[in-house]
Amino acid sequence: MGEFDLIARYFQRPARRAALGVGDDCALLQAASGAQLAISTDMLLEGRHFLSTVDPFKLGHKALAVNLSDLAACGAKPLAFTLALALPRADDAWLAPFSQGLLALADAHDCELIGGDTTQGPLNICITVFGEVPVQNGHSLALLRSGAKAGDELYVSGTLGDARLALEVFRGTLSVPAPMFEAARRRMEMPTPRIALGLALRGIATATIDISDGLLGDLDHILRLSGVGAMVEADLAATLVAARALCATPDLPSGGAITLDQWRAWALAGGDDYELLFTAPPAARDLVAIAASTSQTAVTRIGRIEQQSGLRLIDSEGRDLPSRYSSFDHFA
Amino acid sequence: MGEFDLIARYFQRPARRAALGVGDDCALLQAASGAQLAISTDMLLEGRHFLSTVDPFKLGHKALAVNLSDLAACGAKPLAFTLALALPRADDAWLAPFSQGLLALADAHDCELIGGDTTQGPLNICITVFGEVPVQNGHSLALLRSGAKAGDELYVSGTLGDARLALEVFRGTLSVPAPMFEAARRRMEMPTPRIALGLALRGIATATIDISDGLLGDLDHILRLSGVGAMVEADLAATLVAARALCATPDLPSGGAITLDQWRAWALAGGDDYELLFTAPPAARDLVAIAASTSQTAVTRIGRIEQQSGLRLIDSEGRDLPSRYSSFDHFA
Numbered sequence: 001m002g003e004f005d006l007i008a009r010y011f012q013r014p015a016r017r018a019a020l021g022v023g024d025d026c027a028l029l030q031a032a033s034g035a036q037l038a039i040s041t042d043m044l045l046e047g048r049h050f051l052s053t054v055d056p057f058k059l060g061h062k063a064l065a066v067n068l069s070d071l072a073a074c075g076a077k078p079l080a081f082t083l084a085l086a087l088p089r090a091d092d093a094w095l096a097p098f099s100q101g102l103l104a105l106a107d108a109h110d111c112e113l114i115g116g117d118t119t120q121g122p123l124n125i126c127i128t129v130f131g132e133v134p135v136q137n138g139h140s141l142a143l144l145r146s147g148a149k150a151g152d153e154l155y156v157s158g159t160l161g162d163a164r165l166a167l168e169v170f171r172g173t174l175s176v177p178a179p180m181f182e183a184a185r186r187r188m189e190m191p192t193p194r195i196a197l198g199l200a201l202r203g204i205a206t207a208t209i210d211i212s213d214g215l216l217g218d219l220d221h222i223l224r225l226s227g228v229g230a231m232v233e234a235d236l237a238a239t240l241v242a243a244r245a246l247c248a249t250p251d252l253p254s255g256g257a258i259t260l261d262q263w264r265a266w267a268l269a270g271g272d273d274y275e276l277l278f279t280a281p282p283a284a285r286d287l288v289a290i291a292a293s294t295s296q297t298a299v300t301r302i303g304r305i306e307q308q309s310g311l312r313l314i315d316s317e318g319r320d321l322p323s324r325y326s327s328f329d330h331f332a
Numbered sequence: 333m334g335e336f337d338l339i340a341r342y343f344q345r346p347a348r349r350a351a352l353g354v355g356d357d358c359a360l361l362q363a364a365s366g367a368q369l370a371i372s373t374d375m376l377l378e379g380r381h382f383l384s385t386v387d388p389f390k391l392g393h394k395a396l397a398v399n400l401s402d403l404a405a406c407g408a409k410p411l412a413f414t415l416a417l418a419l420p421r422a423d424d425a426w427l428a429p430f431s432q433g434l435l436a437l438a439d440a441h442d443c444e445l446i447g448g449d450t451t452q453g454p455l456n457i458c459i460t461v462f463g464e465v466p467v468q469n470g471h472s473l474a475l476l477r478s479g480a481k482a483g484d485e486l487y488v489s490g491t492l493g494d495a496r497l498a499l500e501v502f503r504g505t506l507s508v509p510a511p512m513f514e515a516a517r518r519r520m521e522m523p524t525p526r527i528a529l530g531l532a533l534r535g536i537a538t539a540t541i542d543i544s545d546g547l548l549g550d551l552d553h554i555l556r557l558s559g560v561g562a563m564v565e566a567d568l569a570a571t572l573v574a575a576r577a578l579c580a581t582p583d584l585p586s587g588g589a590i591t592l593d594q595w596r597a598w599a600l601a602g603g604d605d606y607e608l609l610f611t612a613p614p615a616a617r618d619l620v621a622i623a624a625s626t627s628q629t630a631v632t633r634i635g636r637i638e639q640q641s642g643l644r645l646i647d648s649e650g651r652d653l654p655s656r657y658s659s660f661d662h663f664a
Binding site for chain 1: 352356357358359360361362363365366367368369370371372373374375377379380381402403405406408414415416417418446447448449451452453454456458460462463465467472474476477478540541542557
């Protein structure tokens, strides 16, 4: 199978929204009149972003999901994406499920594959995604990282830390009961991009980011770009690890051996969560609840923005906790 | 140096045309009212697209040049690009010249770096580039591969085959005098994207492609998408290898040992040329000459489009030549 057969077999479909799709020097895309195009790119490498043993269908899903998550954090509606793929070999047993997982998520979000590149080399998946953000009266409705204000409340969607828990099991540093592992593994391998929530938060959230490197590390981007500080309820965040609920099950005793500090660490610095972390003024509490409800996405208020720079963690009694949870850095 | 320091030091500059550049979840870009966005992505790997010994400044140039070449082939005006970069380590001695070469070419084409991703891994450079194509009276001015008609003439810009000649010297399969090697090596390492010619050919060329895998292989894309055949003057194409002119120099005798068939093969199937291959009706000869002149780009008429499918090669006497020059395929 040659390069062009490979593209035709797995990735080429008739152009829908795009004026021109896969198969020419460029794809041609036109945003709605006056709209801005939101653009993000992510590169996923075997051994760093995913394990070599991952199911290719799930990997196809995840590769696009982490990019859609950036659109969600921007309040952008998905339009299209390009895929550049380095593969050790053109292998049907891998390409068929990979493309199915990728295109199933793409179809679910009406996000069209419009172009790409394939080459032989160490497995590397680079996706660039395009979304649309309306501009009203000259004002972009994009959600940015830079708009948080002192007094705003801090929210996070969904669950936290499960991907990291699953990774630790894969690494062999942790052993948990099978049902807990399976629940966590699903969060690691099949993250849900919070597109509907991002769209619902337009005009409500003052700052938004998606959590890829860990909650505190990504919150730090909001704090720096907004010129503010924050208080985070660490023990409340720690309750958002979905796998933890299974610890209460009497027949899963080993989960109980995990310390509260460990749950905090996974929730606050686990990484790979792809949840939205956002701020909104107290007066917008009802609007946030409506956005959560219409997007069918759980949202938890876990802290607030403060005038003084820096980050404060408190426990369930309101006592200060040392902040020693560090995020993932690809070059640290 | 961490990931975010690396981005800030080498790649982050204030947004110019983009509404939002490097540093948020997405970049925000707005094309001119009614214009289409032309989008292309290319992934470059060490050992496959460039040698590990290449000067990082030249590599930065080439990584963007091959993407701009796709915009040129589409008749698109460069706007912006994203860069995803996998690096074995954050090394100033590599990153500083790489980013300088990349941004120097970007500045020359007023093409803004608006976002990206960095991670640790085997060296891999994935660029996605955005250009603008006007739409007039509902008709896109994009140059496509699909519009060639029987009777059209076939043109190619610049020179052919030099990159391949240089590659063969690097591979040790060929030895040529130093000046010939240096000339060819420059074409391999610092290709010139034919942006000005692409813009000048809007409304003139009936089909256009850029030559990345070899003239005949890329011509085949035009033929298939246009439903036509072609005749190519192989010996005329063979005169377009720039290094060949140096063979006539009396003090460079060893170049003369290269056979005519070898020059033909490099010109027709060398790859890595990044020249424009395009078609235009005979009545547009003067317009093509003006486009070449205004864009200060040499253009040579090397064949014509025919009704009957397939590709015919002829020599300088007009005799048919066997067509056994095969293009580069990443998975063949």
